[in-house]
Amino acid sequence: MRSRGLEAEQHACDYLQAQGLRLLERNVQCRFGEIDLIMRHGEQLVFVEVKYRQSRGFGGAAQAVTAAKQHKLRATALWYLQQQGWGERPCRFDVLAIDGSELNWIQNAF
Numbered sequence: 001m002r003s004r005g006l007e008a009e010q011h012a013c014d015y016l017q018a019q020g021l022r023l024l025e026r027n028v029q030c031r032f033g034e035i036d037l038i039m040r041h042g043e044q045l046v047f048v049e050v051k052y053r054q055s056r057g058f059g060g061a062a063q064a065v066t067a068a069k070q071h072k073l074r075a076t077a078l079w080y081l082q083q084q085g086w087g088e089r090p091c092r093f094d095v096l097a098i099d100g101s102e103l104n105w106i107q108n109a110f
Contacts, residue, residue, distance in 0.1 A: 008052035009036055012096040015103060021046060030079045033072035038080065045091040047077045049109075052098045061097035062106060070110045 013023055025038040037048035051061035095109040
């Protein structure tokens, strides 16, 4: 299953790059959690959570980004910004939800 997740991340990364975003980092981890993709869109940093579900049978991929997951992503993003010495910088959180072969890019998801 991990290999399918890596495939989904690569598909998401390729898609976002085709939309004009530039990849900065992948799978950034710290004690707070992990961010799948960190990209740049103009002057804005974009923290991307990629979620894949084979089908919507038990809820779609986007619904898997719970409030608890959002909290972890925010904490990890703050840690990353501090590590880079970037302080206050315009940023947003996007979700790229993949349900089967359907891709849904949710900008500014939370």
